[in-house]
Amino acid sequence: MSASLLDALRAALGPAQVLTDGDRSAWEIDWRKRYHGKALAVVRPGSAAEVAAVVRACVAHGTSLVPQGGNTGLVGGGVPDGSGRQVLLSLARLNRVRAIDAANSTMTVEAGCVLQAVQEAAAAQSLLFPLSLAAEGSCTIGGNLATNAGGTQVLRYGNARELCLGLEVVTAAGEIWDGLSGLRKDNTGYDLRDLYIGSEGTLGVITAATLKLHPQPAARCTALAACATLADAVALLQRAQARLGAGLTGFEVMGRFALSLVEKHFPALPRPLAPSPWTVLLEQSDIEDEAHARGLFEGLLESALEAGTIVDAAVAESVQQSRQLWHLRESIPLAQAEEGLNIKHDIALPVSRIPDFVVTTDALLQAAVPGARLVNFGHLGDGNLHYNVQAPEGIDAAAFLRGHEPAVNRIVYDAVQAHGGSISAEHGIGALKREELQHYESPVALALMRSIKQALDPQGLMNPGRLL
């Protein structure tokens, strides 16, 4: 059976693109090294037609498929299980920019294009593809779409979903759906595009996408502001939205302990403001120029100082200073890793409920695990917190995780649910949060999702064991 499938795959792709021995750890182990799988074969098709041939061969043999892009996912959605019977379908060779239509502000790219290459191809036309996230140098646009990736520009430009106008998909039956529309308006039937976006490879395989491009801003300006409370940070967000409108492209929050870890592990990084309970990083993208951007920023921050919403602020004086401020923010996950293992939560909440969520959940965690240290930071403008729990000082991190992870997750996710939030803001469900989804999602929604899965993948061969 396996031998016959491998023969079919070799016939479809050529033997060089069907890897069955050698070191395949780049595909079989996830980026965080939490999942170690073993594939029957790693296959590397070079076109949508070859992807379709792979799917048809797998269907004919009743063998399941795991699609993979840049293998940078955080929830174990893109590596095979340990059975040695799944086919790992790498999209890496589908990496052509098929077309750029500057007058339509769109580009059509294949799924295996690295996000940074997509950004650069747009920039070469003086246009902006705004999706931006830490893994952009190695993640692929297909993976970004399959997981509806977020990142730092969502506040202004939306998630991956909002940046995609059309898709090409190989269905679970091995047919190619050409939905590569470059249209802003198209009301012809059910929204198949958004069903495949975020479906994590469980309904079909995204092979190409038509993306929405934006004008390049003429200038970007960054500032830090210090807030006494998280409620003040939320008030600053409202003030910034009212005064900057669509110019506000970044609004990140960093808790005092999170920044103290950066200071501890990366002491060379400049810290323009004294420590405060909450530090906000604001970014403005300006369609006019640097001076206009700075003028708006200074007006905003002065008014916020007067109102007592912030206690201090610093506006970057140069592009280099802007980069340093972003570097502070981006160093938090690294500083956290230096400090040791921790329990991560990628959660979303209505912005208005974040202050209460943090106060009450912090207290619940302290009661359950006295001394637990909370690394709290994230995309406050989107209501997205990375609310991570580090072992108490002097406690072994691995032992802490073994002893406390399930209880900590239950406390945090129960609080998320009570505050109308989501247990996965931008990382998806994958294998990691599959049981949590069953626990927290409404039975009605789960039943609808299962009906859709059954309808579009009746044999259950598309990335089984993920999401549902």
Add this chain to the structure above:
Amino acid sequence: MSASLLDALRAALGPAQVLTDGDRSAWEIDWRKRYHGKALAVVRPGSAAEVAAVVRACVAHGTSLVPQGGNTGLVGGGVPDGSGRQVLLSLARLNRVRAIDAANSTMTVEAGCVLQAVQEAAAAQSLLFPLSLAAEGSCTIGGNLATNAGGTQVLRYGNARELCLGLEVVTAAGEIWDGLSGLRKDNTGYDLRDLYIGSEGTLGVITAATLKLHPQPAARCTALAACATLADAVALLQRAQARLGAGLTGFEVMGRFALSLVEKHFPALPRPLAPSPWTVLLEQSDIEDEAHARGLFEGLLESALEAGTIVDAAVAESVQQSRQLWHLRESIPLAQAEEGLNIKHDIALPVSRIPDFVVTTDALLQAAVPGARLVNFGHLGDGNLHYNVQAPEGIDAAAFLRGHEPAVNRIVYDAVQAHGGSISAEHGIGALKREELQHYESPVALALMRSIKQALDPQGLMNPGRLL
């Protein structure tokens, strides 16, 4: 059977909300008076629980349902068929604003809220709900979402889909799915929200929605520009997007013949520019103030004049003048109706392909129907044209439609398809374009849609005969 269903409906809603006699034409005839149906009963539930009870009663009796909001649809999607056996489910009594969360920039409203009431409730909090279209005084937000409505602000703020964060839906099984999330990021499973949005009542009934609000602009400024060719108008769009960015909230195009009909039938309306082949209406929404808006506009138009992209321009000097410019644009459909029946096409194209589409399709139509008069206008910024065909001068309009409608549609839609466009940009499919969808949509997409319909409405009782 019918009597038993009516008893069940009366028991669920009270007899006063189950209308079986009297004049029910307000529900049974569509706004354009193209569809004249007859319902078994018009039912008017007052809550999502009552909607669910109606659906369950209909399911138990194998009776199909037609949901209806403000009955302003243009494709016959919301009126019953002529059998007298369908239940017309009016959402009009579900008209509460359930909550406004200004700090989260969201509001939760019931499906029967009139769009204008939603806009006003947002404005009362100094926030903007940007969806805006001709029927806003009587259409409902539930209908807007069920059809993914568009309108004049899509360029900046997106369709109804992009303005909705969460839904409450009564499924085809009569269960309530509470997906009323106010979250900007939520990657927990398949995108049920966007599947119901645009599904035209064929998968379930939207009973409430959580909507995304935006900051109110401080000023709006409007201008007219005259272009010699449609390619120049597209070049002006690119220039305006680069210079105004998100400030550009409207970009409408009007052909010379379309404006000549306004002049003929509404001669009192001021016309600030001399007739030209194409006139563009630009709107800018400014987060700062009127003077800033006007300065940016004047800079843009001067540069476009210098480049030869436009031949003349006029910037509105007051809010009243702005209204007059919009009034010109909004009078086109009325002037058209005064001129007589015509064949309407609500189409979308990649913006870059619009000039070629219009030149080649105009020529094909002239060859097929010498003297046919083309009323061409629409939301050029979104690639959405209302490309309507009026009878040649002196020819009876009704006879023209009878003789030519199918052939004209075939010419136009074939050209739309050849240019990568959509046969329904913002009006939907309904009953009117159902056969066209079968003709033009790919078999793979149609099969996927049918699978979804079968999975979520296995008895086929939700708005049958529409969309699919």
